[in-house]
Amino acid sequence: MNADWWSIEVFDGRFPATSWFLGWREQLVEAALTHGATDWHLTESDWGLVLELFFPDEGHWLRWRALPLVRAALDAVPDPVDGLLVYRGRGGSSGAPVPRRPRPAPGSAAVTADEAAEEPLFRLGTAAV
Template sequence: MELSWWSIEVRDGEYPARQWRDAHSAALIESTVTHGARDWSWRSEDLGVVFEIGFVDADDLQRFRRLPAVVAALDAVASHSLYVYRGRGGSAGAAEPRRQGPLPVA
């Protein structure tokens, strides 16, 4: 069975990302387990935290993201510190590792 992996990455900002993880981890894990995920993991990175979720059905992510606990957790992050993408953390197609420091401005 092939899993469709998705990552929720929260970078450090005004507050450390680990504080966000500590506040929302239980609700995110419960929502993950009860709504179709087959695997999940938390990873700490130099610039924040990554919550990786493996679903059997790619449509499960859309249902998962609409859950009130998930919406509340994602709304608690500043938009410039939140990244939700397909694949496991760091594997979303970047050819080079992320650099530390400010993000380039478009």
């Protein structure tokens, strides 16, 4: 079995992406479930949203993606020119089966500070000429 997640990222545009999803949610999710999807997940962010769908194989995904309803919904996103990404995988197109997790900061916060070495002391006095 070649099951996989597929993601649809919708960015805010003339109106919020959440408004777009509220208008299409029932039709898109129902069509996905009746065309073989076994799970779905929505992630909202300050720039838009990501709709993730889990299909048993690529054929199910392609049949769902070709539905006139799905094509109409994707044509109606808030920014039809630059506001839509469709790709295989989850978590920012990583292709990983689960979303990426944050890593520790790569800067000074990620390492412990070593004890400072003793610095030599200099005595100030008269300079030899």
